[in-house]
């Protein structure tokens with residue numbers, strides 16, 4: 001286990017559609033443990049493999065520090081199979097530090113995938129868990145929350161964010 005470097009916008013790995021995980025082996029278990037450790041250390045409530053430079057369809061989510069008594073979720077090759085409703089709420093991302101925005105998301109999602117042992121799992125989620133799952137699954141499709149902002153807001157964000165990057169470089 002080790003702390004991994006979190007890639008930040010505009011790192012190109014964040015824009016890539018990640019590849020499915022094909023075998024669950026020791027390397028993958030190590031990556032999962034390191035991602036969990038990195039998420040807690042950040043601290044964050046979710047992390048997707050592309051955020052640590054691994055273009056794989058793998059996410060970890062733990063919203064228990066903010067909402068409910070929900071255990072850590074490790075999902076391999078997750079897929080949203082159904083979504084319902086719409087809710088607008090504030091969101092941020094470890095790969096876009098220092099920036100939050102209100103983003104529309106489905107209110108309820110059904111997600112299927114595999115757990116870290118490879119067993120198929122299905123999750124029905126609402127509230128912050130639903131939002132976090134959608135956010136992390138976006139990551140493995142190369143989508144950042146800023147891509148879900150209105151074009152005007154996004155342009156404003158881009159200018160401000162890139163200016164700040166230049167100033168702190």
Ligand code: NI
Pocket residue numbers: 092093094095135139
């Ligand atoms: Ni994120």
